[in-house]
Amino acid sequence: MTKYTDQGKQDTRSGYGAGMTELGRTNPNVVALCADLVGSLKIETFIEENPERFFQVGIAEANMMGIAAGLTIGGKIPFASSFANFATGRVYDQIRQSIAYSDKNVKICASHAGLTLGEDGATHQILEDIGLMKMLPGMTVINPCDFNQTKAATIAIAEHHGPVYLRFGRPKVANFTPVDQKFEIGKALMLSEGTDVTIIATGHLVWESLMAAEALENQGISAEVINMHTIKPLDDKAILDSVKKTGCVVTAEEHNYLGGLGESVARVLATHHPTPQEFIATQDTFGESGTPEQLMEKYGLNNKAIEAAVLRVLKRK
Amino acid sequence: MVHKVNSGHPGGSLGCTEFMVALYNEIMELKEGFDMDGIGEDVFFLSNGHISPVFYSVLARRGYFPLEELNTFRLINSRLQGHPTTHEGLPGVRIASGSLGQGMSVAIGAALAKKLNNDDHLVFSLHGDGELQEGQNWEAIMFAAGNKVDNLIATVDRNGQQIDGPTEKVLPLGDVAEKFRVFGWDVLEVEHGNDLERMIAGLKEAKSRTGNGKPVCMVMDTEMGNGVDFMMHTHAWHGKAPSDEQLATALAQNPETLGDY
Numbered sequence: 073m074t075k076y077t078d079q080g081k082q083d084t085r086s087g088y089g090a091g092m093t094e095l096g097r098t099n100p101n102v103v104a105l106c107a108d109l110v111g112s113l114k115i116e117t118f119i120e121e122n123p124e125r126f127f128q129v130g131i132a133e134a135n136m137m138g139i140a141a142g143l144t145i146g147g148k149i150p151f152a153s154s155f156a157n158f159a160t161g162r163v164y165d166q167i168r169q170s171i172a173y174s175d176k177n178v179k180i181c182a183s184h185a186g187l188t189l190g191e192d193g194a195t196h197q198i199l200e201d202i203g204l205m206k207m208l209p210g211m212t213v214i215n216p217c218d219f220n221q222t223k224a225a226t227i228a229i230a231e232h233h234g235p236v237y238l239r240f241g242r243p244k245v246a247n248f249t250p251v252d253q254k255f256e257i258g259k260a261l262m263l264s265e266g267t268d269v270t271i272i273a274t275g276h277l278v279w280e281s282l283m284a285a286e287a288l289e290n291q292g293i294s295a296e297v298i299n300m301h302t303i304k305p306l307d308d309k310a311i312l313d314s315v316k317k318t319g320c321v322v323t324a325e326e327h328n329y330l331g332g333l334g335e336s337v338a339r340v341l342a343t344h345h346p347t348p349q350e351f352i353a354t355q356d357t358f359g360e361s362g363t364p365e366q367l368m369e370k371y372g373l374n375n376k377a378i379e380a381a382v383l384r385v386l387k388r389k
Numbered sequence: 390m391v392h393k394v395n396s397g398h399p400g401g402s403l404g405c406t407e408f409m410v411a412l413y414n415e416i417m418e419l420k421e422g423f424d425m426d427g428i429g430e431d432v433f434f435l436s437n438g439h440i441s442p443v444f445y446s447v448l449a450r451r452g453y454f455p456l457e458e459l460n461t462f463r464l465i466n467s468r469l470q471g472h473p474t475t476h477e478g479l480p481g482v483r484i485a486s487g488s489l490g491q492g493m494s495v496a497i498g499a500a501l502a503k504k505l506n507n508d509d510h511l512v513f514s515l516h517g518d519g520e521l522q523e524g525q526n527w528e529a530i531m532f533a534a535g536n537k538v539d540n541l542i543a544t545v546d547r548n549g550q551q552i553d554g555p556t557e558k559v560l561p562l563g564d565v566a567e568k569f570r571v572f573g574w575d576v577l578e579v580e581h582g583n584d585l586e587r588m589i590a591g592l593k594e595a596k597s598r599t600g601n602g603k604p605v606c607m608v609m610d611t612e613m614g615n616g617v618d619f620m621m622h623t624h625a626w627h628g629k630a631p632s633d634e635q636l637a638t639a640l641a642q643n644p645e646t647l648g649d650y
Contacts, residue, residue, distance in 0.1 A: 103505070124505070125505070127501065127536070129528075129532055130528075130531070130532070132525075132528035132531070132532065134491075134494070134524070134525040134528060135494045135497075135525055135528035135529045135532055136494075137494070138491050138492075138493070138494020138495045138497070138498065138525065138529065139494050139495070139497050139498035139501065139529075139532070140498060141484065141494070141495050141498060142434075142484075142494065142495040142496060142497060142498020142499040142500070142501070142502065143498040143499070143501055143502045144498075144502075145425060145426060145427060145432065145483050145484075145495075145498070145499045145502060146426050146427065146428060146499060146502025146503060146505070146506050146508070147426050147428070147502070147506070148502050148505065150498075165488050165491075166491055166494075166525070168488075169485050169486070169487070169488045169491060170484060170485065170491050170494070170495055173474065173475075173476060173485045174474070174475050174476070174484050174485045175475060175476065176484075
């Protein structure tokens with residue numbers, strides 16, 4: 073299989089910050105909003121370099137979404153950022169009416185998604201946000217896997233007209249995709265070719281999938297690993313091309329199995345090419361406090377869990 | 390319009406007729422045609438989207454779309470949805486509204502964009518009084534004052550009525566003007582908001598107060614269902630269409646009505 077090297081652990085939210093820094097320097101229409109979480113979102117450099125293009129809204133996310141929608145009227149490209157829970161569930165109707173239904177060019181950028189925000193616990197660990205956002209007509213949903221890809225995705229969505237939900241996280245994780253890569257919305261990335269099973273992963277679970285594939289290779293199992301950074305629009309072709317070859321699939325995501333990537337993949341397969349599938353995702357539960365590693369272990373979201381799911385799905389072929 | 394499809398919101402629409410007519414015909418500086426960005430012209434956001442009948446009527450008469458299209462209000466395949474939307478591409482509409490409490494935030498965003506674009510035109514918004522019960526308004530009210538959004542004129546239709554009854558009975562709003570004032574807004578109150586001349590004067594006064602470091606709020610004392618005796622002094626006509634007979638009575642009380650749109 074193709075080997076990847078961790079260039080040094082970094083948090084994906086810092087990838088967002090780096091992308092914003094670059095956008096601040098290159099695109100005068102980009103403006104940033106934040107709801108009292110500037111340090112957590114890593115946008116200090118953008119603010120320092122472009123103070124007139126930053127709006128601190130305070131702890132008032134609903135107002136932030138509305139202001140972001142209004143800023144598009146006049147040609148601005150607002151990047152509204154907060155924690156994933158407060159950027160989606162808390163303000164669903166504001167996003168639905170003022171942004172999605174109104175077709176406003178707002179980028180909703182959400183850090184601390186999923187379990188890996190850790191010790192703060194379930195009040196902050198949203199595991200439903202992909203589902204909430206993908207159900208909104210016209211919304212693009214992206215969950216990049218590492219620092220470099222998050223930076224590239226941040227830059228890319230400024231060029232895309234329409235509402236986007238960009239999801240990333242808090243912990244420092246392996247940074248293994250190319251520096252200064254070009255990010256193509258909706259185009260899945262083949263990370264490693266294989267013949268026995270397809271692993272389709274998004275976000276932090278992509279690196280875990282590569283580690284699982286390596287362990288499987290040692291057992292003589294050839295796993296194909298696909299980085300499905302864009303959940304909507306979904307790259308149907310990449311899914312179908314792969315499963316037609318391998319005949320089974322494991323999906324992996326830091327999200328509830330209801331409403332996540334796995335269900336989107338299952339829809340494509342059920343419609344075009346019914347295939348055995350196993351879901352690596354949380355099982356309709358809330359999270360809890362703990363270290364990211366402990367939580368990913370307890371809720372079955374690490375490379376070991378992916379490996380076990382592959383062994384299960386192979387028996388169903 | 391409301392009678393034709395037997396659904397819609399006549400009460401608030403009639404109460405805001407003078408405001409909308411004054412705003413679009415006497416106050417706002419508007420370009421020819423319509424584009425979403427609205428750069429180089431004043432823009433308006435209707436936050437209480439259920440009074441779409443009067444909004445559409447005024448937009449059509451201002452030339453944004455053909456008057457005949459008012460006949461399609463609330464019908465299948467129409468650009469005139471029950472609540473205003475940008476989704477069908479109706480000229481004159483820049484945001485969807487209907488789910489209440491969101492318009493002030495949007496208006497603030499548009500006002501900030503105007504400042505960034507060095508566009509010295511104004512942003513107007515209209516809010517129902519009952520709508521102020523939505524908490525997002527108070528986030529917006531706090532933000533606008535704190536950030537000196539002084540190119541915004543937010544107007545409040547203080548008709549004292551909402552679906553379930555008088556506002557002061559459902560959830561008391563108290564002194565709306567004073568509430569805005571203590572949040573740091575420049576507030577003016579218009580008595581007899583259904584008197585066209587007073588409304589024009591009030592809006593001119595509001596306009597003169599912009600650019601002074603404070604957002605401007607205009608609280609308008611209006612009568613829901615104004616001009617139709619049986620629709621006045623009650624919340625009953627918030628979202629109810631008149632019967633054939635009631636329509637005839639209502640139109641007879643308003644001889645200037647230009648046909649049944």
